[in-house]
Amino acid sequence: xxRLHPLSGAVSVGRGLLQGAFFGVIAGTTLAGLLGLPAWTGxxxxxxxxxxxxxxxxxxxxxxxxxxxxxxxxxxxxVFARQSREIPLGRIQNVDSRQGVLNxxxxxxxxxxxxxxxxxxxxxxDAVDKGEAxxxxxxxxxxxxxxxxxxxEASAVTGEAGDKPSPGPADDxxxxxxxxxxxxxxxxxxxxxxxxxxRPAAPVLLLVGLPLGIDALLTVVxxxxxxxxxxxxxxxxxxxAFGPPRLVAFALLTALQFLLAAxxxxxxxxxxxxxxxxxxxxxxxxxxxxxxxxxxxxxxxxSKVQTISIRExxxxxxxxxxxxxxxxxxxxxxxxxxxxxxAIPMAPREVVYGxxxxxxxxxxxxxxxxxxxxxxxxxARFAIVVGVLxxxxxxxxxxxxxxxxxxxxxGLFVLVPPAAHxxxxxxxxxxxxxxxxxxxxxxxxxxxxxxYYRVQTVFVGRSPFQRRRDLATVTADTASxxxxxxxxxxxxxxxxxRAAQLRDVLRERLYTDLLxxxxxxxx
Numbered sequence: 001x002x003r004l005h006p007l008s009g010a011v012s013v014g015r016g017l018l019q020g021a022f023f024g025v026i027a028g029t030t031l032a033g034l035l036g037l038p039a040w041t042g043x044x045x046x047x048x049x050x051x052x053x054x055x056x057x058x059x060x061x062x063x064x065x066x067x068x069x070x071x072x073x074x075x076x077x078x079v080f081a082r083q084s085r086e087i088p089l090g091r092i093q094n095v096d097s098r099q100g101v102l103n104x105x106x107x108x109x110x111x112x113x114x115x116x117x118x119x120x121x122x123x124x125x126d127a128v129d130k131g132e133a134x135x136x137x138x139x140x141x142x143x144x145x146x147x148x149x150x151x152x153e154a155s156a157v158t159g160e161a162g163d164k165p166s167p168g169p170a171d172d173x174x175x176x177x178x179x180x181x182x183x184x185x186x187x188x189x190x191x192x193x194x195x196x197x198x199r200p201a202a203p204v205l206l207l208v209g210l211p212l213g214i215d216a217l218l219t220v221v222x223x224x225x226x227x228x229x230x231x232x233x234x235x236x237x238x239x240x241a242f243g244p245p246r247l248v249a250f251a252l253l254t255a256l257q258f259l260l261a262a263x264x265x266x267x268x269x270x271x272x273x274x275x276x277x278x279x280x281x282x283x284x285x286x287x288x289x290x291x292x293x294x295x296x297x298x299x300x301x302x303s304k305v306q307t308i309s310i311r312e313x314x315x316x317x318x319x320x321x322x323x324x325x326x327x328x329x330x331x332x333x334x335x336x337x338x339x340x341x342x343a344i345p346m347a348p349r350e351v352v353y354g355x356x357x358x359x360x361x362x363x364x365x366x367x368x369x370x371x372x373x374x375x376x377x378x379x380a381r382f383a384i385v386v387g388v389l390x391x392x393x394x395x396x397x398x399x400x401x402x403x404x405x406x407x408x409x410x411g412l413f414v415l416v417p418p419a420a421h422x423x424x425x426x427x428x429x430x431x432x433x434x435x436x437x438x439x440x441x442x443x444x445x446x447x448x449x450x451x452y453y454r455v456q457t458v459f460v461g462r463s464p465f466q467r468r469r470d471l472a473t474v475t476a477d478t479a480s481x482x483x484x485x486x487x488x489x490x491x492x493x494x495x496x497x498r499a500a501q502l503r504d505v506l507r508e509r510l511y512t513d514l515l516x517x518x519x520x521x522x523x
Contacts, residue, residue, distance in 0.1 A: 001065035009061035016057035020050035095137040096298035109133040185277040193346035194270035196315035202266035306480035308449040322352040327480035367428025374493035379420035429491035448489040452513040472499035
């Protein structure tokens with residue numbers, strides 16, 4: 001059985017010593033005050049707890065072992081309660097690795113083994129050297145190739161995945177795996193992607209961090225008050241001194257500055273995450289690397305792809321760019337940190353569609369839109385939302401502001417017809433010879449491509465409002481994590497009869513495709 005790298009044990013012990021010293025300070029101070037202990041007992045707690053936690057970390061390091069035995073990854077861990085896990089190599093979907101700043105300096109990597117049937121990591125090795133991480137990845141990859149082509153690969157896997165594999169040249173050599181670089185991110189492309197793909201988390205992080213930068217916030221507020229001709233003293237009395245025009249100008253200026261700061265934060269987060277992004281093809285797998293401060297590396301097994309998604313927000317569509325997302329069974333494509341299985345963060349639209357067709361062949365997609373009565377349904381929904389906003393605005397203005405300008409919110413009704421039309425226009429469904437494709441979304445348009453043989457469940461849903469207009473939504477579920485959490489391919493608000501026909505056609509093509517693939521394997 002193998003152990004983790006010795007430097008990993010040293011880091012764990014050092015972390016345990018620091019944590020023990022920190023808790024020792026807190027515990028010593030608290031106990032001395034509550035129990036009236038002598039003054040020397042407080043400092044004594046610091047080395048005592050440091051030694052306890054450091055010793056526990058050292059024991060845990062020595063009690064953690066792993067090995068690939070035959071066709072199984074065996075991991076044993078635990079200090080007091082021992083655990084022994086045996087993971088069949090055939091169940092492993094991905095072998096991903098990540099390096100924080102400290103691990104990059106030490107030449108270490110954390111290796112995570114992901115299996116089908118869930119989104120949780122089955123086993124984590126924290127940490128091994130980069131050569132060992134690469135050896136483990138290649139062993140799992142070759143085992144998958146051997147399962148796909150037992151006649152040509154079985155002997156190689158048997159020789160390299162035995163009871164005691166050694167990290168020699170035979171293990172680390174690429175063997176029969178060809179490597180082809182598919183995509184890399186230049187700094188210019190990365191900056192463009194960072195600007196046009198605003199992260200929804202950026203405004204949230206900015207709001208959460210506002211209390212930490214209260215002095216800077218007050219400075220900005222004073223500056224804005226001065227620009228609109230108000231007093232520079234920040235207080236609630238300022239609202240009484242402001243007339244509605246200046247109050248609106250102050251609110252708009254502050255909101256604009258907040259959005260600009262959120263954009264800067266979003267750009268920084270994107271650059272840090274996708275710096276030096278590279279995508280290569282190794283045999284039947286896609287392999288990616290990315291990250292500035294923390295370096296991530298992982299695989300996307302093409303043989304287990306469930307859904308291909310192509311995403312384009314408004315800005316990306318304007319300049320002809322798109323994002324490619326590949327989802328595999330029970331796993332989101334090697335990007336557990338963000339929840340998005342991004343194979344290509346951004347590339348010209350034709351490049352994205354070209355790679356998507358290489359992964360799962362399909363023809364030109366000509367989408368059928370929902371019937372026009374679905375557009376009237378969207379208009380009614382948006383009108384209700386605007387009515388609620390106007391009512392809330394009236395209540396706030398009556399109780400707090402007393403400006404009399406609440407009726408300006410009624411102007412949002414002008415946006416209802418174009419909003420309903422855009423939603424209707426950007427939804428559709430089509431059936432190709434080999435795949436089902438759906439499209440939805442205006443601000444972020446998502447096109448999902450699902451091979452028929454990957455469909456697990458097809459069901460038709462009708463809400464009370466849909467039944468009133470003879471509409472239905474058809475959902476095609478797969479085994480991907482996205483489907484589990486509501487990201488399945490859906491044909492929204494199609495005609496009721498068309499929905500029933502679509503369900504039957506999907507079921508028929510699923511069986512036909514499965515029989516054809518079985519006949520091809522037997523032949």
